[in-house]
Amino acid sequence: MAEFDWNALKSFLAVARMGRLTAAAARLGADHTTVARRVDALELALGAKLFWRSPTGYSLTAHGERLLSTAEAMESLALKARGEVGEAGLHVSGAVRIGAPEGFGSYFLARRMANLGRLHPDLEVQLVAMPATFSLSKREADLAITLRCPPKGRLVARKLTDYRLRLYGAHAYLDEHEPIVRRADLTGHRFIGYIEDLLYAEELDYLEALGGKIEVGLKSSNLIAQLQATLAGAGLCILPDFIGAAEPSLVPVLSEEVSLTRAFWLVTHPDLAGLARVQAVSAFVVEAVKQARDLFLGK
DSSP states (O other): OTTOOHHHHHHHHHHHHHSSHHHHHHHHTSOHHHHHHHHHHHHHHHTSOOEEEETTEEEEOHHHHHHHHHHHHHHHHHHHHIIIIITTTOOOOEEEEEEEOHIIIIIIIGGGHHHHHHHOTTEEEEEEESSSOOOTTTTSOSEEEESSOOOSSSOEEEEEEEEEEEEEEEHHHHHHSOOOOSGGGGTTOEEEEOOGGGOSOGGGOOGGGGOSOOEEEEEOSOHHHHHHHHHTTSOEEEEEHHHHTTOTTEEEESTTTSEEEEEEEEEEOHHHHTSHHHHHHHHHHHHHHHHTHHHHHTO
16 A cells, blocks of 8 residues: 555546546646556555546446545545645635636636736636536536536535627628518528537527527537627527627617526535635636626626
């Protein structure tokens, strides 16, 4: 047991969460051969096989499943010690990964990252803006912006803001097609929306709100792609006001009749919530959203 160390346990956790050596090594900032060596050494020290190895990746054995809960408990204690002692009185530094929907991450948050950098120049922010659900327990993100409050459990969540969505069209599209003055006029127009079987959250299923016979001629799993297509005059699209209203070439259509409200939540794991760098980024996001409240609510 002399070779059983924390670095080996961190490598075990990374491989268990990522399922592949290369991905685990990238998360740890180490070489994949080093990670493999540490996992092999841990198995030797424990006298147990922890992973089933295959061409598609690593999966936990029964021994590995039992070790996982203990390893996560040890990780929690290490993070708690760092938050309570190691970072006390120190300036903010280190890496924080933010997982966010692509609209909020790319269109709102990315534009404000320079301000965060000026506040904390030694902070490394990893902004993962994509249409996906992030697992905080697997450390896919340190902070996540979600479209719903997570179910009761260990996660720490706070509501950031409600936000409004409306139907938008480009001037070029509207000038070339029949005028829209009532819901019935939507029939025959071309729409842009999500690919139904690729929706990662039911809150993104907007088109039912339009009613009637809707022809979705262009579908994309990415909101920014939908925005670009709308700007190009490819059709009408339901967009958040913090995106649509900021584009001079877009016009809200049936503004009062077609209006939806959704919400953004800020979620983190309790083991990370006490870290100075996580607290600093959380506070920045909360304040940035607060300052832009009217933008989100379409006022």
